[in-house]
Amino acid sequence: MRIAHSRHRSRDSDLPGIVGVARVDARTKNLTKRLGAGEVAVIDHRDLDRVGAEALAARRPAAVVNAAPSTSGRYPNLGPGILLEAGIPLLDDCGAGVMAVPDGSTVQLEGGSLYRDGVLVARGTLQTAETVAASLEAARAGLSEQLEAFATNTMEYLRRERDLLLDGVGVPDIRTDLAGRHVLLVVRGYHYREDLRTLRSYIREFRPVMIGVDGGADALLQEGYLPDLIVGDMDSVSDRALSCGAELVVHAYRDGRAPGLERLERLGLPTVVFPAAGTSEDVAMLLADDSGASLIVAVGTHATLVEFLDKGRSGMASTFLTRLRVGGKLVDAKGVSRLYRNRISTLQILLLVLAGTVALLAALWSTAAGQVFFIYVQDRWADFTFWLERLTS
Structure with a gap:
């Protein structure tokens, strides 16, 4: 435990280090919605992934304080390095007690310590380029264990969802016509902005059906596109996107529970429920495939081993098997922006x-x-x- 409440910092030097308003939330994606520039983000994010780190960096906080280890050694995650490259200090592994810091209070980061009203509330490791590099090197050594766990989880998921994966049993009917059409499936993940901008010519020519996965619907709206379908548990999509006229498909748990359904009912929006054990990204791909899409162009989705690991062990197998199920219909737009970047100044x-x-x-x-x-x-x-x-x- 790294929390202490009895020690006071010296009053001789007022406000050294970094001072800012604390924004506290255990869920990083919820915190980034209200985090302002110059504020201190207090999170509880074990193995800080690339998407979470990029979302934090985009808000330009003064510092990030993590209750959990940002790299636990489970796999070589990229989040801590992204924060440091953006010039954002990262105070790491402070312990769960730091989450008790009141939201909106003024905190002070000095070295490896966090103070509130002059009282020491947490100690952690102030990450540097050297400590992050050492953590990543140690994490790479443990990849073999993760691969074994991945293989085991894949077989378990296949046993649970074989009817859905092999025969499409349980895929609901939707009113949006996808038969024989291209589908642009957008997840607010890696390089989604660059990929969407690179695909402008493709979108103008082929007029694909637009599917936003949760916050991917807002990504489409920000680029000037109107989603035709929104798929997900509806926890990270705005009311503006939900009310844009798109057909809504709520991803429910396998037992039928759908936490996002209550929100849509309050808004008075018609919905379709899709119970499945995978992630919302996987559900959207299965829905497009079963509805007869001729091509699925995926933006911001997970494709590499490190990206699968970023999702956590529970999400790895479903994404891997879903990609096998969709097969040749799936085209990743992730690398398009790198291949076709404008070289003429x-x-x-x-x-x-x-x-x-x-x-x-x-x-x-x-x-x-x-x-x-x-x-x-x-x-x-x-x-x-x-x-x-x-x-x-």
Whole structure:
């Protein structure tokens, strides 16, 4: 336990280190909705993943204080490194008691200690590039155990959901027509903004059906697109997105419980319930596949081993098997922005336009008609300058 309440910091040096308003929430994705620039994020996020770290960094907090170890050694997660690269201090592994810091109170981070009203409330490890690198190296050594657990969990999931995965049993009927059409499936995950912008030409040409997975619906709206379907447990999607006219499919637990259903009923929105044991991302893929989509272009989804591990052991198997189930229909847009990044600079374009203009003028001058044109332009310019001289005299 790293919590202490009896020790006071010295009063001789007022407010050293980092001072800010504390925003406290055990769920990182809920905290980022109300975290302001310059505030101190207090989270309880074991193995801080890339999506969580990027969401925190985008809010530009003064510091992040984590009650849990940001890298436990389970796998080489990328979150701590992302925060440090963004210049955000990370006080790590402070213990569960730090979550008792009142939300909205002013806290002070000094070295590896956190104070409130001059009272020491938590001690942790102030991460550096060296400590993060050492943690990642140690975590890589434990990957074999995670792979064994992944194989075991995959078989368990396959036994539970074989009817759904193999025969589509339990997939609900929806009114949105996907038969024979392309589907753009958006998850607010890795590089989703870059991928959406890169796919603008594809979207204009093929007019795919837009499916937003929870917060992915807001991502579509932010880029100027209107989702046709919203799939998920509805905990991280805005009321604006829910009310945009899209068909709503609530991801429920296998036993039929759907915590997000109550919210939609309060809003008076019609819904379809899809009970399944996988993640909302997996449910959306299965729904598109079973509804006859000819191609599924996935934005922000999980594709690599580290990304599967980021989801936690419970989500790894469902995503792996769902991708096998969808097969050749699935195209990941994750790398498109890297492959097709614009390599022509603005200066190069301006130089090209200038060279073309010079060549055009030279071609005109070489002809009789062109010379007459230049004489005419010269006369008109002389008239214009003479008029300006009279106007100012």
